Amino acid sequence: MRAGDRELLSVPELDVASGRTLAVLGPNGAGKSTLLRALGLLSSHRVSGVILLDGRPATRPLMRHAITAVLQRPILRRGTVAANVISGLRFRGMSRREARLRAWPWMEALGLVPFADRDIRSLSIGEAQRVSITRALAVGPKVLLLDEPFTGLDSTTRADLIADLRAALSGQPTATILVTHDRQEALALAEDTALLIGGRIRQHGPTTEVLDHPSDADTARLLGYTNLLPPALTGRTHPLVARPEHTHLILDPSDGPAGQRDDDVRPVPGTLRRTVALGIATRVDVDTAGGPLTCLHPGDLPGTSLPPVGGDVRVRVRQARALAGVDGNGWTAGLGSRPSAS
Amino acid sequence: MRAGDRELLSVPELDVASGRTLAVLGPNGAGKSTLLRALGLLSSHRVSGVILLDGRPATRPLMRHAITAVLQRPILRRGTVAANVISGLRFRGMSRREARLRAWPWMEALGLVPFADRDIRSLSIGEAQRVSITRALAVGPKVLLLDEPFTGLDSTTRADLIADLRAALSGQPTATILVTHDRQEALALAEDTALLIGGRIRQHGPTTEVLDHPSDADTARLLGYTNLLPPALTGRTHPLVARPEHTHLILDPSDGPAGQRDDDVRPVPGTLRRTVALGIATRVDVDTAGGPLTCLHPGDLPGTSLPPVGGDVRVRVRQARALAGVDGNGWTAGLGSRPSAS
Amino acid sequence: MDVLFDGFVDAVELLLSGDEDSWTIIALTLRVSLTATAIALLVGLPLGAIVALARFPGRRVLLAAANTGMGMPPVVVGLFVTVLLWRSGPLGGLGLLYTPTAMIVAQAAIATPVVIALVAAALQQVDPDFRVQMQALGANRVRAFAALLGEARLPLFAGTMAAFGAVVSEVGAAQMVGGNLVGQTRVLTTAAVLATSRGQFSLAIAFGLILLLIAFGVNLSLTLVQQQRAVPR
Amino acid sequence: MDVLFDGFVDAVELLLSGDEDSWTIIALTLRVSLTATAIALLVGLPLGAIVALARFPGRRVLLAAANTGMGMPPVVVGLFVTVLLWRSGPLGGLGLLYTPTAMIVAQAAIATPVVIALVAAALQQVDPDFRVQMQALGANRVRAFAALLGEARLPLFAGTMAAFGAVVSEVGAAQMVGGNLVGQTRVLTTAAVLATSRGQFSLAIAFGLILLLIAFGVNLSLTLVQQQRAVPR
Amino acid sequence: GTAPSAGGPSASASAASAAPAEKSLILATTTSTQDSGLLDELLPVFTRESGWQVKTVAVGSGQAIELGRRGEADALLVHSPEAEEKFVAEGSAGARRLVMHNDFVLLGPKADPAGVRGTSSADAMKKIANAEAVFVSRGDESGTHAKEKGLWSQAGVTPGGSWYQSTGQGMGATLRVAGEKAGYTLSDRATYLTQRDSLELEVLSEGDPGLLNVYHVIEMTQKAGGRVRADGAKAFADWMVAPATQRLIGEFGRAKFGQPLFTPDAGKDEAKLGE
Ligand SMILES: Nc1ncnc2c1ncn2[C@@H]1O[C@H](COP(=O)(O)OP(=O)(O)OP(=O)(O)O)[C@@H](O)[C@H]1O
Numbered sequence A, B: 001m002r003a004g005d006r007e008l009l010s011v012p013e014l015d016v017a018s019g020r021t022l023a024v025l026g027p028n029g030a031g032k033s034t035l036l037r038a039l040g041l042l043s044s045h046r047v048s049g050v051i052l053l054d055g056r057p058a059t060r061p062l063m064r065h066a067i068t069a070v071l072q073r074p075i076l077r078r079g080t081v082a083a084n085v086i087s088g089l090r091f092r093g094m095s096r097r098e099a100r101l102r103a104w105p106w107m108e109a110l111g112l113v114p115f116a117d118r119d120i121r122s123l124s125i126g127e128a129q130r131v132s133i134t135r136a137l138a139v140g141p142k143v144l145l146l147d148e149p150f151t152g153l154d155s156t157t158r159a160d161l162i163a164d165l166r167a168a169l170s171g172q173p174t175a176t177i178l179v180t181h182d183r184q185e186a187l188a189l190a191e192d193t194a195l196l197i198g199g200r201i202r203q204h205g206p207t208t209e210v211l212d213h214p215s216d217a218d219t220a221r222l223l224g225y226t227n228l229l230p231p232a233l234t235g236r237t238h239p240l241v242a243r244p245e246h247t248h249l250i251l252d253p254s255d256g257p258a259g260q261r262d263d264d265v266r267p268v269p270g271t272l273r274r275t276v277a278l279g280i281a282t283r284v285d286v287d288t289a290g291g292p293l294t295c296l297h298p299g300d301l302p303g304t305s306l307p308p309v310g311g312d313v314r315v316r317v318r319q320a321r322a323l324a325g326v327d328g329n330g331w332t333a334g335l336g337s338r339p340s341a342s
Numbered sequence C, D: 001m002d003v004l005f006d007g008f009v010d011a012v013e014l015l016l017s018g019d020e021d022s023w024t025i026i027a028l029t030l031r032v033s034l035t036a037t038a039i040a041l042l043v044g045l046p047l048g049a050i051v052a053l054a055r056f057p058g059r060r061v062l063l064a065a066a067n068t069g070m071g072m073p074p075v076v077v078g079l080f081v082t083v084l085l086w087r088s089g090p091l092g093g094l095g096l097l098y099t100p101t102a103m104i105v106a107q108a109a110i111a112t113p114v115v116i117a118l119v120a121a122a123l124q125q126v127d128p129d130f131r132v133q134m135q136a137l138g139a140n141r142v143r144a145f146a147a148l149l150g151e152a153r154l155p156l157f158a159g160t161m162a163a164f165g166a167v168v169s170e171v172g173a174a175q176m177v178g179g180n181l182v183g184q185t186r187v188l189t190t191a192a193v194l195a196t197s198r199g200q201f202s203l204a205i206a207f208g209l210i211l212l213l214i215a216f217g218v219n220l221s222l223t224l225v226q227q228q229r230a231v232p233r
Numbered sequence E: 001g002t003a004p005s006a007g008g009p010s011a012s013a014s015a016a017s018a019a020p021a022e023k024s025l026i027l028a029t030t031t032s033t034q035d036s037g038l039l040d041e042l043l044p045v046f047t048r049e050s051g052w053q054v055k056t057v058a059v060g061s062g063q064a065i066e067l068g069r070r071g072e073a074d075a076l077l078v079h080s081p082e083a084e085e086k087f088v089a090e091g092s093a094g095a096r097r098l099v100m101h102n103d104f105v106l107l108g109p110k111a112d113p114a115g116v117r118g119t120s121s122a123d124a125m126k127k128i129a130n131a132e133a134v135f136v137s138r139g140d141e142s143g144t145h146a147k148e149k150g151l152w153s154q155a156g157v158t159p160g161g162s163w164y165q166s167t168g169q170g171m172g173a174t175l176r177v178a179g180e181k182a183g184y185t186l187s188d189r190a191t192y193l194t195q196r197d198s199l200e201l202e203v204l205s206e207g208d209p210g211l212l213n214v215y216h217v218i219e220m221t222q223k224a225g226g227r228v229r230a231d232g233a234k235a236f237a238d239w240m241v242a243p244a245t246q247r248l249i250g251e252f253g254r255a256k257f258g259q260p261l262f263t264p265d266a267g268k269d270e271a272k273l274g275e
C-alpha cells in the first residue's frame, strides 16, 4: 500500500475469523488506520493485494454490505443525533421506523436517548464519538472495524461500553478489528492481537501471549517494556527489556543482593538525569552505559533520599524479559532526546 | 454560561495559582470543554461572570497574550508541520527563525522532527494531536489550557510526554488547566482536581483527596465507584459506594463471614443478569433490590462455577466508602438500562 | 434622481395593473432562467463533482477552464449559439433561433461553468473522510454522493443562486439569440434595454426592480429549502 | 461555421498585428475589470466575513440580499450609476460619466454582491473552531482572520474568479456608463457588441476569444497563487 | 474583417490628455451613424481641428432625444424628424440644422411571397399586410421605426398579429432577425449596405420620395441643464455643416461599397430633398 512513492503499509497476511476480535496495537503513525481502511476497501491510496471476505475476493459492493467502520474521528452528517444513528441502517435500505427500533437499544446503552433530537453541531466531542459508535453498532454488520472507538469517552462509559460490546459480539458471527492504544482494551475485547509498527506486523497471536512477550525492542517499547538493557550491561546473551514499574533505584546502600529473585538482573550503574514527581509515583530517568533507563517508584520519593542530578546511582531491574535477536540501535535513539524543560 | 436558553455551565468560583495545575474531570458532556473555553475568553456562548488574570479582570487582548490552549480536536492550519508548530510563537510576533529555535526541543520531545516538512493533511490523527500539543507547549504561556491533550497518543508517548510536561511545568510560573477522563493523568500532573458534572463543580481540592473521596453518587460514578449500595441494602445510615474491582460474587458457599474485614459490608443478595468475559477479568452484572451491581473478577471465571443467568447470587463488597447525604434516585436510573445484546 | 422614484412607481403600477404584457415578460423570464439554471445544474453538478472528487490527469486544467468559463462573455456565447442556429448553420434545420428554447440553450451554456466551478469548490471543502465514512456505513456510491451533497448544501445553494443570478440578469445572449420579440422572447432584461433605448428610463428601472423582486423571491425559496433539515428525523 | 473559424483567424491577427487599437482595448478591459474586482474584494471581503462570522439580527436577510444582488441585472446597475452620474444627478459635478472610472464604479457594484455571497459561503465552510484555536494560540483578531482567509483560500479564489468573470464579461453596464468611446471607454465586450451590430461577426468572435484568453490568463495566475503554500516554511 | 474603428492614433492620443472639465462634449446619436462607421471617420478630424473631445453615445433616436431633453447631451445627430420638431418646439434645444440624408429601403426575401418587388412603398406595405407575410419591425421608437409607422398609416393598415414582429433592437439585429425569419423589413440603406454580405435579403422597394432618411444636428442650450456645453455644441454643429465636412460625408463609403452611404445636404431646402 503506497501514497505517492512512500510505502505506508506492507502486510503479507492477516485474518480474522467471524465471531472473533482482533486488536491492532501500534504507535502513532504505524499505519493502523491505513490498514483498517485498506481492509474495508475504503482507501484512496494505491492498494495492492487482495482482501478475502468469506474466502472469496471482496468487491466493493460486497464489502460495503458486510462492513461498518467507526473512523478515528467522529464524522457526522448535518442533522440530528437520531438521524445520524440510523443512517447506517437507512443506507442499507431499512425504513426509518424499523431503523429507529433497531438502533434504540444501542442509543440507550450509550446514553444517547436524551440527545435524540439534538443538532449534532451542539454535541461535545465525547458525545459525538458516542453517536459515531452507536451508528456503527446499530448496523450489526458481518465485519466491524473500530478505529480507537473509546477515545474521548469518560471512563465509566468506556468500561460499560466495553462490557456491552463484548456481550453483544460474543455469539454473533461478527469479525471485529479493533485499533487501540490501550492494552487493557485489547485484553478485554480481543482474542487475538497484532502489533503493527512502521507499517509492518511484527507480532500476531493470542492477545495475552502477544502482550506479554515482546519479540524485539520496538514491540517491547510499544507494550510498555520501555527499558532496554543491552547484553553488555547485563552480561546475558540476549538483550533484556523491563517495564519502568519494575525498574527501581537502589536507594538504601545495604539493599544489595538480598531478596534477589531468579529473574533479577545484577544492578546497573548509571547517572541520574532527572526526577519527576508524578503524584502517586516518581519517575527517575537514569543514563547508563547502555542507554537511558526509566524508573517508576510508587509514591512520593522524599527529595533527601535521592542523589543529586548527575550523581551516580544503581538501578535494580526486576521481571525483565529476554528479547531474541535484536540490535539496540534505533531504540536508544528513540528514547534519547527529551527536552530538559523549555 | 448559556446557549440559547440552556444553561450549560454554572461555576461560582474556580482558581488556579500560577505554577500549579488543576485537573478537571467529568463525564462526557459535563461542560469541561465549555468551561475551558470560557476561562480562556474563547467562547461564543453567552458568558456571565468575570475571569480574573493575576487578580485583575481579564480583557480579551490580555487573555490572548497570556493563554495557549490545546483544543480537544487537533485543528491545524493548511501547510507543513513546522509552520503549524511555530504559529503560536509567530502570532506573538516572533521571527520565523527564533520561533523554530524555541519550538525545536518540543518537536524533538514529541517525535515530530522527521515530520517537520510534511503537509499536515497526510498526518495520522495521533500525529496531528502531537502537532497541536507541541504548538501550544512551544509558546510557554502563563496559562496553559489543555483539553484531553493525550487522547490518541500511544501509551509510550503519552507516558513520556506526561513526565516531560510535568518536568517542564514544575518551577515555571505557568497555571495549567487539564481536562481529562483519566484519573492517572490527573494524579500524575495535577496538584488540584475539580469534578465537573452537569455543568457544576461538585468537588474541588487536592487531587489525591478528591479522587478517593466521592461526596455523592454522581462523583462516585465518575471516579469509578460505580456500585451504589443504598442504606436499605447494607443497614448502614449512609449509602455506600464501591469499585467493581472490589465487588465480587461469593462463589464458594462456605466463603461466608470468614476473613471479613472492618470496612466490609454484609453480603448482598441478588440475581445474576449477565456475565461478560473480558480476557483478564470477568464482569458479572447482578440485579439487587437496591439496584444493579457490577462485579469484576480477575481472570477467567470458569462457566461451571457460575450460577445460570437469573440465578440467585450473593455479592461481597469490600473497601466501600460512605457517601454523606445522597438519594440514590438518578443514580439507579443512570445504570439501569443496558441492551442485552442486539 | 426622480427617475429612480418614478421607476419605483412604474414598477408598482406595472405589477398592479395586471398588464398582460408585463406578466408575459415576467413569466418568460422565470421560465427561461429557471430552466436554464436547472439544465446547468444537471450538467454542471456531475462535472463539478468529478472535478472535485475524482483523480485524473488534467483535473486542474479542467478546473481552470471552468473558472475561465465563468468569465465567458454572454455576448460571445450568444454569438456562438446564433451562428450554430443560423439557417445556414449546422443546426439551422431546427428553426430554433429567436425562440425561448434558444435562449435557454445559451443561458444554460453561460451558467454551466459557474455551476461546475462553484460545485467543485463546495465539494472540495467538505471533510475528505466524509465520503469514506458514509461508504463505511454501507452507502453505495449514489447514496454517499447524495449525503455529500446534503453536507455541502450551503455553498451548493450559493452556487445555484450565483448561476441563477448570472442568467436572469444577463442580456447579451438573451437579446442575440432570442431577438427580443414581443410576446415571444422578450424578457425583463431585454425589455429594460429596449425601454432605455427608447429613453423611457424610469420604465427601464421599473423592469430592473421587478427583476430584483423575482430574484429575491427565488432566493428566498432557495434559502427556505436550504434551511430545512436535509436529514429528516 | 466558417464564421467561427474566421473569428479565430481574426483573433490571432488582431493580437499579432500589434494593432494599437486592439491593445488599447485589451489594456482598458484589464484595467477596468481588475480594478473593479479589487474594489469589490475590498468592500465585499469584510462584509462577507461579517455576514459569515458575526452574529446579529438580520444576518440572514443580509445574506439573502447578497444572494439576490448576484442576480442584479448589469443593465439596471448601469442605469442606476448613469442616473447618479448624470449632469443633473447628485454626482453630476464630478463629470465621471463616460469615463473608465464610471465603468469601474458600475462593475464594482455588480461584483460586490457576488464577492459577499461567495466569501460568506467560503468562510462558513471552515471549521468554526478554527478561529477559536487561532485565538487560543495568541492570534489577535486580525491575525486570526488572516489565518482564516488562508484556510479558506480555495473557495475564496473561486469566488474572486466568479467576480472577475462577472465583470469582465459584462456588457450592459459597461456600455451604458462607459458609452463605448473609441480609445477611451471601449472594452472587449462593447467592441464585440459593436462589431456584431455592424455585422462583423467574425470580428466579434475574435474579441470574444481574446476575452476568454485574458480570463484564462488571469485565472491561471490566480490558480498559481492559490496552489502556493499560504504558510511558508 | 476590419478593425472596429478607423479612429487612428489621434483619438487615443488625445484621449489620454482629456480631462472632463476641458473642451469635451457629449454627442447623442443614432446607432446607424456609428454602426456605419461614419463617426469614426469624422470625429477625429473634428477633434484635431477644433480641439473638442467628443463623447459619442450611440443610442436609439428616442433615447438620444430624451438625453437632450434632460441636458445629458450637448449635441444630437438624429433622424426622426417628427419627434425632433416636437422636441425643438419645447424650447430647450437650440438650432436644428439639416446635415445629410440617405434613404430607406424595403427589404425582403428573394422569394418575395407578398409580391412587392418594384411597387411603391405604401402599396408594398398593404400587400405585406394582406398576405400576412412576416414583417419585422424595430419597435424601438427609432427614426426607422417612426418612418415605418408612417408608411403603415399611409397604407391605411394597423399592423398586428403573429406576422408582425417587433424586435425592440437596433437595425443590425433587426436585419438579422428578418433574414433568419425570411421576412420583410424597413432599413436605412447605409446599414443594409454594410451588412449585405451576411444577409439573405434583397431590396424590393426603393426610391420613393417618402423613404428619405434625413439627419439633423441639434444644438442644446443651457435651458436644458446648467452643465450643457452650448459652446461645444455650437462648434460641433457648425463643423458638421461646414463645406469640408460635407465633402467628407459625401465621400464616405464610396471606396468600400462603390457608392456613398450618405448624401450631404447642408444648407439645402428640406422639402426639396430627393427630387
Ligand atoms: N449550542 C449548544 N446548545 C445546546 N447544548 C450545547 C451547545 N453547545 C454545547 N452544548 C452541550 O453542552 C454540554 C457541554 O459540552 P462540552 O463540550 O463542554 O462537554 P465536555 O465536558 O467537554 O464533554 P466531552 O468529554 O465529550 O468532551 C454538552 O452536553 C453539549 O451537548
Ligand SMILES: Nc1ncnc2c1ncn2[C@@H]1O[C@H](COP(=O)(O)OP(=O)(O)OP(=O)(O)O)[C@@H](O)[C@H]1O
Residues within 6 Å of the ligand: A003, A004, A006, A008, A026, A027, A028, A029, A030, A031, A032, A033, A034, A035, A072, B122, B123, B124, B125, B126, B127, B152, B154
Ligand atoms: N498521503 C500520505 N503521504 C505520506 N504519508 C502518509 C500519507 N497518508 C498517511 N501517511 C502516513 O502514514 C502513516 C500511517 O498513518 P495512519 O493514519 O494509518 O497511522 P495510525 O497508525 O492510525 O496512527 P494514529 O495512532 O496516530 O492514528 C503516518 O505516518 C502518516 O503520516
Ligand SMILES: [Mg+2]
Residues within 6 Å of the ligand: A032, A033, A034, A072, A147, B124, B125, B126
Ligand atoms: Mg489512526
Ligand SMILES: [Mg+2]
Residues within 6 Å of the ligand: A124, A125, A126, B032, B033, B034, B072, B147
Ligand atoms: Mg470536551
